[in-house]
Amino acid sequence: MSAREEMLGRIRGAVGKGRAPDAARAVDARLAAHQTNLIPARSQLAPEAKIALFETMAREASATLTRISASSDVPEAIARFLKQENLPSRVAMAPDSWLGGLGWEKQPLLSIRRGRAEPSDDVGVTVAFAAIAETGTLMLLSGPDTPTTLNLLPETSIVVLRASQVVGAYEEAWAQLRQVRNGEGGVVAMPRTVNFVTGPSRSADIEQQLQMGAHGPRRLHIVLVDE
Amino acid sequence: MVAEEIGLNDYLEANGVEPVETDLGEYIIQLRHEPPSHIIAPAIHVNKEEVADAFRAAHTHLPKERVLEEAPTLLAEARKILREKFVAADVGITGANFLIAETGSTVIVTNEGNGDLTQTLPKAHIVLGSIEKVVPTLEDAATILRLLARSATGQEFSVYTTFSTGPRRAEDADGPGAFHVVILDNGRSRMLGTEFQEMLRCIRCGACLNHCPVYGAIGGHAYGWVYPGPMGAVLTPWLVGLEEARDLPNASTFCGKCEAVCPMRIPLPKLMRRLREQEYERKLSPPAARWAIALWAFAARRPALYRLGASLAAQILGALGRRTGRFRTLPLAQGWTAGRDFPAPQGRSFQSLWAERK
Structure with a gap:
């Protein structure tokens, strides 16, 4: 046996x-x-209140966040953030077509390489699949358009998120994934990884002192776009 | 902690494989060649000077005169060294906080991101999980994940919660080429169908350790194996045998805090009490202790005899100890008096004083 x-x-x-x-x-x-169990009431809100909760919770987890109204302003918002924080303008970016079509040529000072991140990259830019207001959590999927290394290797991770992608609870995000990736026999076709990310990497393993940037990014910046 | 449970690192080293722990706390204790003292904060017993000493001893290629006084400098050095290890590693091994039956996914939760780098950069990802980690669906995992971070570190949610399903897809630009899951039993299925199966709900958050007065006083290493605190006191006897770990369920004041804080509502005091009963039934406790308990049980069921015995003992011990008010040593109780003095009774038993005042 x-x-x-x-x-x-x-x-x-x-x-x-x-x-x-x-x-x-x-x-x-x-x-x-795949029934849902008890879902905390705090995330079950009207859309605008849900987005406000996401902002609060993400900031509480030490992420930074810029909210802009038009997607065409994303390149400028990212360029401004990098300049403000005195960060390099060399960027590794997800080859996602929506992200790619936002008019990056208007930011000639950014030098952009599309594809996965390498250990030498300082800044990674990618897009989220959804965001969970309950805890300020980003839900990122691995895939040809969104390599996981972009949100793991660089010291600065920038994630572009549309306001319509913010859901209340994890269960709502799973329901959306089931909808768009309905696989064989009704079982959700999972990507290689689903990464839930809440704030930048941290460790308290030395004398219980909380420090940012243990192995993953030291900074997590979210660009939240209304449209 | 499953890797510690099966002694994986020692085995790999003996077979020519160099294992490198990547969680900062685990890395520190690996360099110090010691076991973890806490399941969430494995190096909680180490101070930063000791971390600096361990780093100096291990990272000999770095300049000797470098300053390693503060935690941020230590973290930066570990990050740099371990980043090189991530990039160079052939195989990444992670544990699993959950295994999802519905999708065949494995889930790992970290704050550092080491679990993600471990599984993303090397050519193969091996997951080491155990049977009680299986939950039915993604929705069920969401429910339990809500409890895990809050009970472990007080966070709303851990920084990285990653669901992994299979190797990199044909079109993917990164990820491991192979994905292999090992599911360990190691005595767990024997707990099913017994009252101890409630212990299989444990999600290893460590809340029972943090609230345990005994753990707080003696620390994790005193428990002698991988799992310390109340959860270890129940689990270890099942995994290594009660005869090897019979002291653990006795190392409890039964204050009940562990049960009160357990997010999975595991009745830890009840299970420890049951293990004490088993210890007695299986005659694993020393004869003197068993005779003493039998004698006490005999008297306790005969109130008149009990009162007489208690009065006599109080009078005799009170008379013998009148001069100093304490005993440095007592026959049959040397184990107790080895560490402290036994206070001499004042001459009357509690019951007789109580009867008089009533």
Whole structure:
């Protein structure tokens, strides 16, 4: 008997499911229903209040945030942020088509390379799939247009987010993912990674003293676009 | 902590593989060749001077005269060294806070981002999980994740919560080429169907450690193995055998704080009490302790005898100890008097004083 069969046999024996013929069907139904459990009321708000909650929670997690009204202002907002913070203007950027079409040529001082981030990159710019107001959390998906390294390797991570992408709770974000990535047999086709990011990297492992920038980015800047 | 549980690093080293811990706390204790003292803050017992000493001993290629006094300098040095290790590593091994049955995803939660770099940069990602980490759906994971960070560090949500499903896709620009999940049982399935199966709900947040007066007084290393505090006092006897760990369930005042703060509502005092019963039933405790308990139980069921015995003991011990008011040593109680004096009774038993005042 393989270790796997041995383990599963012990589990079946202990929970008494070995005899129930419809046990497997019950499990399938439980998984297929993907029902939500209790969701805290604090994120169940009207759209504008939800966005305000996201801003508050993201700032509380030590992210910085700029809110702008038009997507055509994204390049300028990013250039201004980098200048203000005295950061390099060399940027690694996600090859996402929406992001790419925002008019970067109007910011000639930014030198942009599209693709994954390398360990030598200082600034990474990418887009989010959704954002969760409850805790100020960004939900990022890996994919050809959004390499994960962009939000992990550079010391400064910039994420562009549309206001319409802000949801209240994690469960709402999962529901959206299920909708756009409905895979075989109704099971969500997960990307390689779904990254929930709440603020910049940190560690308190030396004398319980909180410090930013442990392994991931030291700064997380969110550009929130209304349209 | 599953890797510590199975002694993975020692095994890899013995087989010519160089394992490098990437969580800052784990890295520090790896350099110091010691086990973790806390499941969330493994190097909580180390001060920054000791961290500096460990770094100087390990990072010998860096200038000797460099200043390593403050935490930010230490963090910056660790970040730089470990970044090189991430880039050079062939294989990344992570644990799993949850495994999702519905999608076959593994979930890792960190604040540093080490779990993400570990699985993104090397050619292969190996996940080491255990059977009790399986939850049915993504929605179920969301519910428990709400509890984890709050109970572990008081954060609303940890910085990085990552769901991984398979290796890099054909069109992806980054990510590992291979994704391999190892699911460990190591005694856990034996807990199913017993009253101890409630322990399988544990999400390793460490809240019970942080609130335990015994853990606070003796520290994590005193528990002798990977899992300290009340959760360890219940889990360790199951994983290594009660005969190897029979002191742990006894190292509790039963104040009940661990149960009160547990986000998964595990009745830790009840489970520790049950382990004490098992210790007695299986005759694992020393004969003297067992006889003493049997004698006490015999008397406690006979109130007249109990009162007489208590009065006699109070009088005799009171007379013997009148001069100093304490005993430096007592027969049958040397274990107790080895560390402190036993106060001499004042001559009357509590029950007789109580009866008189009533």
